[in-house]
Amino acid sequence: MGATREQIARVQQLGYAGWITEQMAMPRSQSRWDYLVAKKLNGAESKNTEAGHDAAFWRKMVVSPDTLRQRVTLALSEILVASLSGFNASWSNFSSAAHMDLLETHAFGNYRTLLQHVSLSAPMGEYLTYRGNVKFNPATGSLPDENYAREVMQLFTIGLVQLNNDGTPKLNGGLQQETYTLDDITGLARVFTGWNYDMAGADNNSPEYKRRPMIVAANRHETGAKNFLGSSIAAGTDGLTSLTRALDTIFAHPNVGPFIGRQLIQRLVCSNPSPAYVARVSAVFNSDNNGVKGNLAKVVSAILLDTEARSASRLSDLNFGKLREPVLRFTAWARAFKASSATDAWAIGNTSDPATRLGQSPGRSGTVFNFFRPGYVPPNSAIANARMVAPEFQITNESTVVGYINYMQTVVSKGVGDVKADYSALLPMADVADTLVDELNLVLVAGQLAPATTNLIRGGIDSMPKGTNAARLNRIYAALVLVLASPEFIVQK
Structure with missing residues (x-):
């Protein structure tokens, strides 16, 4: 998520x-939910808007002191996906906040418990369309919605092919073996029927029902x-017993450990x-x-x-590392230089535009x-020739590379909305290029700038x-933009 000098010293x-x-x-x-409430966005006039969504998400990513919990929450949100763009009912901002808060609550808990809560949550019921799902109708021939039954297996637990414990x-x-068939999806879909909002004592002019577990x-x-x-x-x-037993069955599958473990790595x-590894x-x-x-x-x-994560020998391994996803490039800058929002509005907004912003926006x-x-x-x-994968390159192209640099150039110098960094600690270093670049190299790149990159940046600053x-x-x-654009920063090792 980003580090300060103080955090480095603490480690x-x-x-x-x-x-x-x-x-x-x-x-x-x-919580994100409580932030929205504190901003009085839970009134009926806000129920069909996205008001406060981006601010609630960015605020947590930039200033929450539990940086590891926020990092793991983001990782889980990219496995157990439920996105603002898929909430088609009222209170989409609160649905998104409730889902992310749920992941944060269980980020260091048990994955089976997390699966239970996610499967009962109103936001997931909306997003993967099993809220309001009904049993087979012999008169019309209509079958239960199979969306969640498919995705809870394909994406949230066991994947498409049988795995060894090492993920292979x-x-x-000589052929791969499927983990499930269409019949398995059809059978499992019957579990996710009859579920809907718990509206007891509630109405849709308040978002409260969006964070209650669904009832059957x-x-x-x-x-x-x-x-x-x-x-x-x-x-x-x-219904509840059926859902619990179904998730127990899925969770007992030997694929869950390697499938989820590899993605978290x-x-x-x-x-x-x-x-x-x-x-x-x-x-x-x-x-x-304890055998759990x-x-x-x-x-x-x-x-x-793990030794593979910590060994310094990996720094010179061309096959090791990962592309730093755009939102984490932003938070690295924001956290390193203690970005703050004077009004607590966190008006960073939707950064999805690949040509003018980050090409990615949380939630x-x-x-x-x-x-x-x-x-x-x-x-x-x-x-590809090395038979490797690079997930984050799926949102990396000519537009996003240039868009990111242009966007960060403005962010670094002027801030974004009311969010501005504090460069007071850098001012005494700024007249000496070596000192300034060395500090940015340490805080942003963990000292990994190549000599050629360092010399290029120093030369520019000296001019x-x-x-x-x-x-x-x-x-x-200038130094910040050049470091944020460097391959040694964008590729995390």
Whole structure:
């Protein structure tokens, strides 16, 4: 999410494991939902708007002190996707906030518990269209909506093909094996019938029902047997019991550990983890110190403390690392230089436009498949020739590269909306290019700027006037933009 000098010193003081433990123990800051309420956006006049959505999301990403929780929440939001663009009912801003707050609540909890809450949540019911889903109608032939049944398996738990614990596909006669069939989707879809908002004592002129778990209407729920993934839920089983048993069955599948573990590694560390790295993380996912499956706190710790994540030898490994996604380039700048919003409006707005902004905006994925797919391969590239993946390159092209630089040039020098950085610590360094660039190299790039890049930036800054605060600020702006544009910053190692 970005680091300050103080955070770097804290990690040095506590060590990696100590810092992670401290971060996980931090209390949560004000929720996105409560921010919207505090801004009085829960009145009927706001129910068909997106008011406050972007501010609530950016505020958390930029200033919440529990930076690790925010980073893991973002990662989970790119696996268990529910996006503002897919909320078609009233209070879409509160639906999006409720979903993200739910992920944040369980970011260091148990993945099975998280699945239960997500599956019962009104926002997910809206987004993947099983809210209001009804049982088979023999008179019309209409079948239950299969959307969530498909995506909870394909995207949230087991994926499309059978996996070994190291994330590699299981082969039978040299061929990959599917995890489920159309019959499994059809059988599982029967579980997700009859679910709808809990409107008891509520009305749609207040968003409160959007953060209540959905309830099931027995007369709309499929009462027949539900068969999927080699298991069966008996006819007559009530809706909540059916849903719980279905998720238990899915969660027991051996794919969940490697499928989710590998994606979390991709989001947090590198795009192409070795099978051995995935296997180590899968082992922790499948059983923590107490034999519990799905302990996300242990999984995140295992990911971040693994030798493949921590070894300095990886810095020279051309196959290691990941492209830093645009929103994290922004937060790296904002957090490093303590960006703040004097009015608490956080008027950064929607940054989705690839030509003029970041080409990505938190909570605004275009589809349930996230901004980018975990298996994306840039066509006609050295990455493709090496049989590697590079997920974030799916939103990287000529427009986004130029758009990002142009946007950040303005952000760095003028801020965005009411959000402005504090460069006071850099001003005493600005007259000496070496000192200024070395500081930016440390805080933004972890000291990884190549000598050629460093010399190029220093040369540019040395050519600029100095000696006054106005000149010093211009040198700071130029140095920042050049560092933020450098491949060593954009590729995270």
